[in-house]
Amino acid sequence: MASIEDLAPxxxxxxxxxxxxxxxxxxxxxSATRSTSVVIESGKIKEFNHTVDAGIGLRVSxxxxxxxxxxxxxxxxxxxxAVARAIQxxxxxxxxxxxxxxxxxQKYASIPGTFSEELAHTEPSAxxxxxxxxxxxxxxxxxxFVLAHAAVSVSASETxxxxxxxxxGVDRGTHSSIYASILARxxxxxxxxxxxxxxxxxxxxxxxxxxxxxxxxxxxxTVKAKLDGGGYDVVFMPAALAEIIGEALLPSLTAERVxxxxxxxxxxxxxxxxxxxxxxxxDGALESxxxxxxxxxxxxxxxxxxxxxxxxxxSFIADTYxxxxxxxxxxxxxxxxxxxxxxxxxxxxxxxxxxxxxLDELVEGRVLVVHYVQGAHTANADTGEYxxxxxxxxxxxxxxxxxxxxxxxLAGNIGTHMSKDIVAISKTLEKPYPAVHLPAVRLKDVKxxx
Amino acid sequence: MFRLEALRVLSLEADVYRVxxxxxxEASRLxxxxxxxxxxxxxxxxxxxxxxxxxxxxxxxxxxxxxxxxRGAAGFASVSRVxxxxxxxxxxxxxxxxxxxxxxxxxxxxxxxxxxxHYRHPVKRSIDDVSVDEKVRDLERLDSIVSRPRFxxxxxxxxxxxxxxxxxxxxxGRLVSEEREVSYLASSIFGLENGVRxxxxxxxxxxxxxxxxxxxxxxxxxxxxxxxxxRSQLEAKTPxxxxxxxxxxxxxxxxxxxxAFGHLAEADLxxxxxxxxxxxxxxxxxxxxxxxxxxxxxxxxxxxxxDDEGVEASRVVIVERGVHREIMTDRLHAxxxxxxxxxxxxxxxxxxPPLVRMRNTFMLPGDARLEEMLEDIDYGYYIVSTSGxxxxxxxxxxxxxxxxxxxxxxxxxxxxxxxxxxxxTLETLLNIDMVGRDFKLFYGRCGKGQVVFxxxxxxxxxxxxxxxxxxx
Numbered sequence: 001m002a003s004i005e006d007l008a009p010x011x012x013x014x015x016x017x018x019x020x021x022x023x024x025x026x027x028x029x030x031s032a033t034r035s036t037s038v039v040i041e042s043g044k045i046k047e048f049n050h051t052v053d054a055g056i057g058l059r060v061s062x063x064x065x066x067x068x069x070x071x072x073x074x075x076x077x078x079x080x081x082a083v084a085r086a087i088q089x090x091x092x093x094x095x096x097x098x099x100x101x102x103x104x105x106q107k108y109a110s111i112p113g114t115f116s117e118e119l120a121h122t123e124p125s126a127x128x129x130x131x132x133x134x135x136x137x138x139x140x141x142x143x144x145f146v147l148a149h150a151a152v153s154v155s156a157s158e159t160x161x162x163x164x165x166x167x168x169g170v171d172r173g174t175h176s177s178i179y180a181s182i183l184a185r186x187x188x189x190x191x192x193x194x195x196x197x198x199x200x201x202x203x204x205x206x207x208x209x210x211x212x213x214x215x216x217x218x219x220x221x222t223v224k225a226k227l228d229g230g231g232y233d234v235v236f237m238p239a240a241l242a243e244i245i246g247e248a249l250l251p252s253l254t255a256e257r258v259x260x261x262x263x264x265x266x267x268x269x270x271x272x273x274x275x276x277x278x279x280x281x282x283d284g285a286l287e288s289x290x291x292x293x294x295x296x297x298x299x300x301x302x303x304x305x306x307x308x309x310x311x312x313x314x315s316f317i318a319d320t321y322x323x324x325x326x327x328x329x330x331x332x333x334x335x336x337x338x339x340x341x342x343x344x345x346x347x348x349x350x351x352x353x354x355x356x357x358x359l360d361e362l363v364e365g366r367v368l369v370v371h372y373v374q375g376a377h378t379a380n381a382d383t384g385e386y387x388x389x390x391x392x393x394x395x396x397x398x399x400x401x402x403x404x405x406x407x408x409x410l411a412g413n414i415g416t417h418m419s420k421d422i423v424a425i426s427k428t429l430e431k432p433y434p435a436v437h438l439p440a441v442r443l444k445d446v447k448x449x450x
Numbered sequence: 451m452f453r454l455e456a457l458r459v460l461s462l463e464a465d466v467y468r469v470x471x472x473x474x475x476e477a478s479r480l481x482x483x484x485x486x487x488x489x490x491x492x493x494x495x496x497x498x499x500x501x502x503x504x505x506x507x508x509x510x511x512x513x514x515x516x517x518x519x520x521r522g523a524a525g526f527a528s529v530s531r532v533x534x535x536x537x538x539x540x541x542x543x544x545x546x547x548x549x550x551x552x553x554x555x556x557x558x559x560x561x562x563x564x565x566x567x568h569y570r571h572p573v574k575r576s577i578d579d580v581s582v583d584e585k586v587r588d589l590e591r592l593d594s595i596v597s598r599p600r601f602x603x604x605x606x607x608x609x610x611x612x613x614x615x616x617x618x619x620x621x622x623g624r625l626v627s628e629e630r631e632v633s634y635l636a637s638s639i640f641g642l643e644n645g646v647r648x649x650x651x652x653x654x655x656x657x658x659x660x661x662x663x664x665x666x667x668x669x670x671x672x673x674x675x676x677x678x679x680x681r682s683q684l685e686a687k688t689p690x691x692x693x694x695x696x697x698x699x700x701x702x703x704x705x706x707x708x709x710a711f712g713h714l715a716e717a718d719l720x721x722x723x724x725x726x727x728x729x730x731x732x733x734x735x736x737x738x739x740x741x742x743x744x745x746x747x748x749x750x751x752x753x754x755x756x757d758d759e760g761v762e763a764s765r766v767v768i769v770e771r772g773v774h775r776e777i778m779t780d781r782l783h784a785x786x787x788x789x790x791x792x793x794x795x796x797x798x799x800x801x802x803p804p805l806v807r808m809r810n811t812f813m814l815p816g817d818a819r820l821e822e823m824l825e826d827i828d829y830g831y832y833i834v835s836t837s838g839x840x841x842x843x844x845x846x847x848x849x850x851x852x853x854x855x856x857x858x859x860x861x862x863x864x865x866x867x868x869x870x871x872x873x874x875t876l877e878t879l880l881n882i883d884m885v886g887r888d889f890k891l892f893y894g895r896c897g898k899g900q901v902v903f904x905x906x907x908x909x910x911x912x913x914x915x916x917x918x919x920x921x922x
Contacts, residue, residue, distance in 0.1 A: 039803075041718060041721070041722060042718075042721045042722040042723075044554070044555045044556060045523065045551060045554055045555070045556075046524065046556065046782075047517075047524045047525075047526055047803055048523065048524065048525045048526065048547040048548065048550065048551060049525075049526040049527075049528075049547075049803060050525075050526065050527045050528070050543050050544070050547060051527070051528045051529075051801050051802075052527075052528070052529045052530065053513075053528075053530045053801055054530055055511075055530055066505055067505075067506055067507070068505070068506075068507035068508075069507065069508045069509060070507075070509045070510075070511075071509065071510050071511075072510070072511055072512055072513060072530040072531065073510065073512065073531070074531075078510075082510070085508045086508075088508075088582070089495075089506035089507055089508050089582070090506070092504075092506040092582040092583055092586055093503075093504050093505050093506045093586075094499075094502070094503050094504040094505075094586075096503045098503075124546075124547055124550055125550045128550060128551055146722065146723055148722040148723065148843070149722065183723060183843065183844075185723070190723065190725070190843075190844045191844070192842050192844055192846070193842060193843050193844070260500070260501060260603075260604040260640075261603040261604055261640075261642070262603070262604050262640050340509060340511065342505070342507060374840045374841075374842055374846065374847075374848045375838075375839060375840045375848035375849070375850055375870065375872075377837075377838055377840070377850075378836070378837040378838050378839065378840075378848070378849070378850020378870065379850070380649065380837070380868055382640050382647050382648070382649045383647045383648070383649075383868065385867075385868050387848075387850065387868065387869055387870035387919045388848055388850075388870065389840075389846060389847075389848040389870075389872045391842055391846060406846065407846055407872065407873065407874070407917070409691075409848075409870065409872050409917060409919035410919075411691070411869075411870070411919050447691065447919075449691045449692070449917065449919045
């Protein structure tokens with residue numbers, strides 16, 4: 001794989017060339033990623049994958065018009081062509097009166113726990129061993145369990161950014177994840193497929209806790225239960241909460257949504273917008289964080305931000321452009337999917353503070369415990385409204401799991417829930433998805449339909 | 451403006467064939483191996499207009515992917531460069547990964563024999579013949595239409611077009627290639643009036659070049675429809691939750707057929723236990739229902755000659771008059787399940803191995819008229835457009851609804867706000883009691899770990915009873 005040592009001089013030349021060709025400012029973002037994964041399907045190893053991906057993304061501005069081009073062809077003539085296309089693209093773009101310019105020089109701190117030489121050089125055959133461990137763990141759990149899908153993956157990446165305002169940064173990172181999606185067939189009943197994922201920046205996660213987590217939910221689904229009318233509180237377990245807030249709430253805490261008048265919280269800084277037990281943090285510099293890096297997608301140093309503190313709105317996340325649009329500085333939240341996209345606003349590591357309820361308190365009385373939801377992407381970030389299927393919902397009565405209730409539809413408004421409907425927040429945090437650290441939350445007034 | 455590039459691509463064609471041929475030579479020397487190479491080159495432009503500010507981007511994305519099957523194991527390697535050396539590096543890597551598994555448990559993929567063929571999809575007006583300035587101007591006209599009403603507070607337009615060149619070579623002596631032009635337009639607006647918030651989105655696409663405005667009736671008409679959809683959102687009331695008769699418009703039928711049903715008929719899901727496992731020849735839908743996945747329709751996002759395993763893409767009749775007939779396969783699952791290879795293997799790009807994916811999935815029209823469907827409904831819902839959906843292998847589905855109306859005493863009534871429809875897919879298909887005589891195809895992108903362009907659609911359809919979950 002081309003290394004940053006090879007790619008950095010190419011990037012530097014590219015930005016100089018852009019200035020020569022008439023750009024006012026230029027930025028080159030180079031990333032090179034090597035990833036290896038083993039994919040399991042229906043209990044068997046399906047594929048062993050290895051990907052080497054390197055390219056360069058060029059952003060230029062010219063009379064407040066911004067253009068972008070990228071290429072995976074890294075020879076000098078192709079880079080020259082990509083620079084020309086970026087400039088051509090800028091000329092075709094609109095003049096943007098809000099364009100704040102590219103960010104200036106930054107100071108970067110290294111973030112512990114985000115790179116492991118050993119993980120970067122993992123032998124591919126080691127992944128096969130982990131994959132076999134997943135398959136064995138499910139087999140040992142019983143013949144009723146089916147390992148529908150699973151994967152073990154490891155990746156190592158290097159990033160280099162340089163711009164004509166004197167910003168320059170190099171970062172490297174490693175990441176690994178294990179994923180297992182399991183269902184059961186018991187006496188003609190097919191349970192929902194339940195997945196869990198474990199991740200780490202420095203080692204391959206242990207398979208057994210990941211498999212056990214999926215199995216524990218699947219086991220609760222091997223008996224069916226029915227709702228008998230009446231009201232139920234709903235406990236959103238961390239994965240379900242992540243899915244709903246990720247789609248319908250977190251977008252409202254971005255400068256872009258505020259600038260575009262689409263946020264539920266525009267103009268409300270300093271106001272109490274959520275229950276006082278709610279504290280939400282975005283931390284791009286979190287030690288060992290799945291989404292931690294020295295700098296963001298436009299080279300701005302990452303940091304920790306309190307977005308909501310005890311229910312009070314403290315800050316939005318912003319990249320340079322959208323921050324400028326609402327009069328704030330970048331919070332280091334420009335994200336991009338590698339070299340092939342322009343930077344846009346996005347979250348890094350999201351944390352919600354734990355509460356004080358034990359899991360037994362969360363399930364007191366009659367509650368539906370929802371582990372995952374189906375259709376979260378159909379929730380509406382403009383309104384906070386969602387209408388999704390709980391998959392699965394487990395009925396609890398007096399602390400006892402009674403079984404899986406199929407086809408439960410949950411509807412509500414996550415903005416309203418976070419301000420008025422919280423009954424309790426668990427005292428433990430989980431990481432249901434990489435880079436998302438959440439408690440379980442018990443809510444009242446969720447519309448439940450079966 | 452990218453003409454120079456187009457000429458360069460032609461001259462590079464010869465280089466690509468050299469890579470493909472050299473690959474076949476080298477891979478054929480490995481005994482007991484089935485190996486395949488994909489080379490892809492995508493040259494694209496993206497234009498976004500957010501709150502009136504246009505941003506243009508462009509890219510050339512090219513790379514290779516190699517997959518090797520050896521003793522029941524599969525190794526895949528991809529590199530974001532194209533040369534003989536890179537192809538041979540990927541071959542060695544994929545081969546060593548397959549060997550690292552030290553015998554796997556997979557069957558050998560179905561082989562389909564040698565063939566040499568190149569196909570170029572016809573275009574009406576090439577995207578290369580339209581300047582980026584003209585494309586921006588057209589999109590700005592759309593932006594200007596949707597910016598007029600006071601209640602519109604935020605506007606987004608995304609446009610993408612690309613020339614996709616895909617090449618495939620395998621040790622069975624197959625060397626096929628295909629070129630097509632894709633264009634895609636999506637626009638969304640957000641509105642606020644009297645404290646009520648709402649948003650609407652519309653999508654159009656084509657593989658016949660720069661034809662989206664011909665298909666939509668121009669930026670003005672497209673924009674006016676988008677605005678009227680938003681207006682009805684802002685005027686809409688909360689629906690009742692419960693079970694009601696529902697009439698689905700073609701756009702909603704498309705999403706239902708794709709999301710709630712189609713995924714269940716993908717061979718990998720069938721193999722891992724979707725509700726369609728073991729259902730072949732059995733009734734899964736009302737006799738009025740025929741559902742196909744057809745890569746041969748004119749101007750569909752899933753229209754192509756060869757899939758990403760070099761297999762001829764053919765029509766799959768998933769349901770014929772209510773009876774489940776066929777599933778969609780790739781080479782591996784065809785071997786595993788004893789099915790024919792249907793050409794449903796698709797990859798987002800050379801960075802990914804192909805998966806079993808849908809192409810153009812739709813319900814065939816019947817003979818009912820919309821008025822007939824509505825006339826004996828006392829109270830129900832008319833569902834026009836959706837915000838997508840999701841299915842679980844056990845057949846539980848959810849489709850988010852964006853635009854819907856009440857049906858009151860046989861007439862379409864007032865708009866209702868965001869809601870969802872959900873239930874068990876097969877029960878819902880069995881509950882269909884009328885299928886319309888109209889038909890429309892829609893354009894979108896489907897995510898299954900990887901994102902690919904797909905089309906879906908159908909006629910108007912009536913479902914006797916369906917769970918409608920209102921929002922609060």
